[in-house]
Amino acid sequence: MTTYAALLRGINVGGGKKVPMAELRALMTALGYDGVRTYLQSGQAAFTARHGDEESLAGELAQAIGKRFGFPVDVIVRDHAYLRAVAEACPFPAAELAAKQLHATYFSAPVDAARFAEVDQAAYLPEEFRLGDRVLYLYAPDGLGRSKLAEHLSRPRLDKGVIATSRNWNTVVKLVEMTAGGA
Template sequence: MTTTYAALLRGINVGGSRKVPMADLRALLTGLGLDGVRTHLQSGQAVFTAAHGDEDSLAADITAAIEKRFGFPVDVIVRDHAYLKTVADACPFPADTLEGRQLHVTYFSAPVDAARFAEIDPAAYLPEEFRLGDRALYLYAPDGLGRSKLAEALARPRLTKGLIATSRNWNTVVKLVEMTGA
């Protein structure tokens, strides 16, 4: 039985550095024996099917292959369709009434608990808000991520220590659910 996954690559093709052309990424993933490889945008999303492995071993294989091919490390999180759909369905904010740039999901490599973010005073950042989910953090930033003070606070290295964390706007969250469900 095959499973459809999305690979979320962190920090590539941003500001002209750490370039990973999508055609090369597709070829690399195909070379790893993954099937039906497709990419979305230039910012590091790939969808594929695999009959072997699990999320962590697939992420490790992709990470190693990218470093070997491109010469720099890239953090990778792999999640299956069921997980991606569950995250989208569990959104605590009214996604259908918001613009995609106002709502983001940060995917984590492992579960996180509220204690990790206890130093964040939610009232200090209103109207911005965040909520934790299953290996995910939902961020409502009405003025977008680029202007978000809360996003800046949440990204402090001590809060994400020991984790891979990578964020996607809501449009991409929905697109990945669609792509992995097809």
């Protein structure tokens, strides 16, 4: 069995798309996933699965959430090895920064680096970003909510079908820990 994390995009934010974590755990258990654990209310769950791959598990979970809660939710599923590699490959000094200053935006598929090549990074200093394997690392010293670079990076839209969801560094590290048991 492989241990995964499911990252749900845009739930339990601003009173919309309510997905209670207890109900999410029950739903995932009913799908046949084992050891389901959630983290915070913002849409992270660790689980083990005997079948499928990241893409098929994400599709299965998104479909089940839509059916159960009545609205679509984008889902990205990643295994422990990938999550650990993302944390280890961070180009910024994560241990020296506050969690609110460092974020990882996970992509459901590879993104074209050319999309980001035209960003005048010097214009946004001290904020910075770097691309990795289906992830964008963002250093925003004043936090994501005040980041002009994050706002700029969110436009233009990604290629059709590519999902993006961001997590602060505490959550990045926690997901590595939560998925380590069955790795």
